[in-house]
Amino acid sequence: xxxxxxxxxxxxxxxIFSFTxxxxxxxxxxxxxxxxxxxxxxxxxLQFFFVVVSFLCLIFSFVNSDFSNETVFNNSHxxxxxxYKISGTWGNHEGSLxxxxxxxxxxxxxxIIKSINQPKKYRISTLLFQxxxxxxxxxxxxxxxxxxxxxxxxxxxxxGLNPILQDPALAIHPPILYLxxxxxxxxxSAALAAVIQNYINSEWAKHIKKWVLISWIFLSIGIMLGSIxxxxxxxxxxxxxxxxxxxxxxxxxxxxxxLLHCILVLERRLLLTSWVVILSIASFTLSMCGxxxxxxxxxxxxxxxxxxPARGIFILIFLFILIFLxxxxxxxxxxxxxxDNKNFFWLSKETSILxxxxxxMYFLSVVLIGTVYPIFLDVISSDKISVGPPFYHKxxxxxxxxxxIFMVFGSRLKWIKSEISNKNLxxxxxxxxxxxxxxxxxxFQVDLFLYTILIGxxxxxxxxxxxxxxxxxxxxxxxxxHFGFSLFILSILxxxxxxxxxxxxxxxxxxxxxxxxxxxxxxxxxxxxxxxNSIVGHFKITDNRGDIxxxxxxxxxxxxxxxxxxxxxxxxxxxxxxxxxxxxxxxxEYFNIRYQVxxxxxxxxxxxxxxxxxGMISFLxxxxxx
Amino acid sequence: MYGKKVKLRFLFLVLILLxxxxxxxxxxxxLKENVVYFQSPSxxxxxxxxxxxxxxxxGMVKMQSVSVNSKEINFxxxxxxxxxxxxxxxxxxxxxxxxxxxxxxxxxxDRNYFMATKILAKHDENYMPPEVKKAIGEK
Numbered sequence: 001x002x003x004x005x006x007x008x009x010x011x012x013x014x015x016i017f018s019f020t021x022x023x024x025x026x027x028x029x030x031x032x033x034x035x036x037x038x039x040x041x042x043x044x045x046l047q048f049f050f051v052v053v054s055f056l057c058l059i060f061s062f063v064n065s066d067f068s069n070e071t072v073f074n075n076s077h078x079x080x081x082x083x084y085k086i087s088g089t090w091g092n093h094e095g096s097l098x099x100x101x102x103x104x105x106x107x108x109x110x111x112i113i114k115s116i117n118q119p120k121k122y123r124i125s126t127l128l129f130q131x132x133x134x135x136x137x138x139x140x141x142x143x144x145x146x147x148x149x150x151x152x153x154x155x156x157x158x159x160g161l162n163p164i165l166q167d168p169a170l171a172i173h174p175p176i177l178y179l180x181x182x183x184x185x186x187x188x189s190a191a192l193a194a195v196i197q198n199y200i201n202s203e204w205a206k207h208i209k210k211w212v213l214i215s216w217i218f219l220s221i222g223i224m225l226g227s228i229x230x231x232x233x234x235x236x237x238x239x240x241x242x243x244x245x246x247x248x249x250x251x252x253x254x255x256x257x258x259l260l261h262c263i264l265v266l267e268r269r270l271l272l273t274s275w276v277v278i279l280s281i282a283s284f285t286l287s288m289c290g291x292x293x294x295x296x297x298x299x300x301x302x303x304x305x306x307x308x309p310a311r312g313i314f315i316l317i318f319l320f321i322l323i324f325l326x327x328x329x330x331x332x333x334x335x336x337x338x339x340d341n342k343n344f345f346w347l348s349k350e351t352s353i354l355x356x357x358x359x360x361m362y363f364l365s366v367v368l369i370g371t372v373y374p375i376f377l378d379v380i381s382s383d384k385i386s387v388g389p390p391f392y393h394k395x396x397x398x399x400x401x402x403x404x405i406f407m408v409f410g411s412r413l414k415w416i417k418s419e420i421s422n423k424n425l426x427x428x429x430x431x432x433x434x435x436x437x438x439x440x441x442x443x444f445q446v447d448l449f450l451y452t453i454l455i456g457x458x459x460x461x462x463x464x465x466x467x468x469x470x471x472x473x474x475x476x477x478x479x480x481x482h483f484g485f486s487l488f489i490l491s492i493l494x495x496x497x498x499x500x501x502x503x504x505x506x507x508x509x510x511x512x513x514x515x516x517x518x519x520x521x522x523x524x525x526x527x528x529x530x531x532x533n534s535i536v537g538h539f540k541i542t543d544n545r546g547d548i549x550x551x552x553x554x555x556x557x558x559x560x561x562x563x564x565x566x567x568x569x570x571x572x573x574x575x576x577x578x579x580x581x582x583x584x585x586x587x588x589e590y591f592n593i594r595y596q597v598x599x600x601x602x603x604x605x606x607x608x609x610x611x612x613x614x615g616m617i618s619f620l621x622x623x624x625x626x
Numbered sequence: 627m628y629g630k631k632v633k634l635r636f637l638f639l640v641l642i643l644l645x646x647x648x649x650x651x652x653x654x655x656x657l658k659e660n661v662v663y664f665q666s667p668s669x670x671x672x673x674x675x676x677x678x679x680x681x682x683x684x685g686m687v688k689m690q691s692v693s694v695n696s697k698e699i700n701f702x703x704x705x706x707x708x709x710x711x712x713x714x715x716x717x718x719x720x721x722x723x724x725x726x727x728x729x730x731x732x733x734x735x736d737r738n739y740f741m742a743t744k745i746l747a748k749h750d751e752n753y754m755p756p757e758v759k760k761a762i763g764e765k
Binding site for chain 1: 645649650652653654656657660661662663664682692694695696697698699715716717718719720721722
């Protein structure tokens with residue numbers, strides 16, 4: 001009771017502080033003093049502080065199972081383990097928006113105290129733009145999604161959290177993803193501020209690069225966590241489904257990756273200024289679009305907590321205001337820095353980064369069109385369609401070949417004018433890669449030509465980055481990230497051609513022989529946990545090489561809400577995952593079994609971590625060079 | 627002489643324009659080939675010509691229609707006006723149940739018989755795909 005009240009009023013206080021902050025900031029913008037008004041720093045801390053208080057109150061209500069709070073009532077239950085009571089705080093619409101707000105205010109506070117070396121007017125303008133976003137979200141939370149609404153009479157028991165969300169990876173997935181999404185808001189505000197103050201130069205590039213890196217790292221890890229969760233929880237054994245909700249997180253990632261590369265060009269050569277601004281605007285807009293599409297109920301998925309049209313319309317209007325505002329500012333204030341482009345050569349790092357950006361934009365448009373087209377068609381013709389993986393695969397996979405090859409050459413080029421060194425070495429590497437790839441691929445029944453060049457080119461990048469790593473001639477962060485990327489593509493390709501799967505319906509005690517071995521369904525065992533009952537199946541799998549696996553997939557029947565989930569049992573080793581999942585068909589003695597052998601799964605996750613590690617190294621380096 | 631710079635810009639513009647046109651063309655072309663349409667059992671009944679492509683069928687799983695053997699699962703999808711027999715072998719999602727909404731993806735053999743290659747997972751009980759809602763007319 002009390003906690004909800006404190007939480008609600010601190011939100012209102014936070015909003016009041018936002019307005020005061022905007023007022024002081026506007027005043028300070030015209031004041032002659034060189035230093036930022038101390039009040040502004042205090043106020044932005046207070047704004048952040050009250051959102052924290054509000055958020056803690058919500059967590060407190062969740063931990064105490066205070067069902068007088070509607071959000072808690074709808075999403076929690078007394079028998080839920082403590083960990084999921086806490087993670088339930090952001091496992092719902094209201095709480096997750098409060099988390100957005102929390103990260104927004106945290107980031108602007110950090111920005112203000114960390115940007116002391118930057119010009120004052122630029123800092124204040126960034127703060128003001130960020131305030132527009134923050135106030136918008138405050139209003140959104142307070143008006144349409146208040147997390148502190150009372151329920152009367154107070155219910156004895158809550159409705160519980162969707163069991164599929166009760167999972168460690170998914171508990172930390174939203175906060176991490178949000179750090180990435182919301183981090184792009186700082187880039188957005190800073191880019192607009194820099195345009196207005198005419199401050200787009202290499203100083204600015206150096207400073208904003210750190211923020212780009214932060215959101216990029218968090219976004220990468222956030223997407224990976226969601227993907228790991230989908231892999232073991234949804235029971236299909238895949239890790240990326242080209243589902244619209246996955247796509248909306250991939251889109252800002254693509255623009256951020258593009259931004260990450262061309263900010264280097266801005267830093268060194270003062271080129272592409274407009275493009276950097278456009279990418280900054282696009283990254284945040286796409287993050288917002290993601291929130292809009294997911295929250296408004298247009299895309300139905302596990303992320304859609306409630307389908308309330310008012311919320312969708314609010315975000316949509318807010319989104320349009322932001323887009324028009326930013327484009328308006330861009331066209332009115334942006335002056336192309338006059339720089340003689342005399343020193344332009346085709347073979348240079350600049351052009352290779354431009355090429356990288358071209359590919360990123362192409363991938364982005366494929367994902368964007370694939371995601372938006374069904375919605376568009378539904379609105380204009382009410383035809384219901386879906387765009388599946390074949391569409392994305394067909395359009396993206398062939399383009400990976402030139403993309404990987406350009407990655408090999410691009411990273412070896414120098415600024416302004418360059419030549420390709422060690423041509424012979426590269427040719428040798430390329431030949432070796434293609435040969436190895438051919439020898440591997442011909443053992444599998446796949447499109448020989450396509451896979452040979454795909455695996456060949458990723459091996460090519462793999463070898464060249466490995467050599468770069470040991471030569472230590474190139475920047476470490478770049479080498480690690482690019483090496484990670486080659487490993488990523490390689491693992492995905494090998495995984496897709498070597499995976500095998502059997503599915504069948506079995507009764508307890510039955511044996512099933514398939515091409516690669518035998519599955520023996522030994523017995524089932526029932527277990528009782530605090531908030532679910534589980535049926536554990538005991539399986540013994542003997543494959544043709546004589547390896548024996550004992551796998552115990554589980555079926556969980558949660559008590560509140562009553563939902564059955566299946567927990568796959570995965571035996572992970574360095575080289576492959578053995579994945580077994582069972583389902584029931586109600587009122588039937590048959591269990592539905594799906595057994596998969598998925599080589600190199602672990603390396604997909606490792607390579608994403610390596611890519612992010614590249615980002616982290618770059619961040620630490622940027623931080624140390626002052 | 628402004629020759630070099632203007633030429634460079636012009637070259638860039640042409641390149642960008644060309645690539646944009648090319649990629650839009652590519653994307654739209656493959657969109658046409660890879661789109662999966664959604665149909666209700668009633669829509670399938672009234673088809674003039676059988677669709678050879680992959681489609682999705684959605685509706686309710688008819689009560690007492692599910693039968694399982696070791697190889698496959700047979701059931702009936704209904705929209706309370708018409709129904710269609712579905713045969714499927716593979717893993718079913720946990721929330722697949724008689725009397726609940728379902729979406730199956732696969733190929734039509736004839737107007738009464740559908741070979742499913744995939745039964746789509748739903749995430750919770752209360753969730754119903756918008757297509758299904760529409761197919762059964764918000765019952």
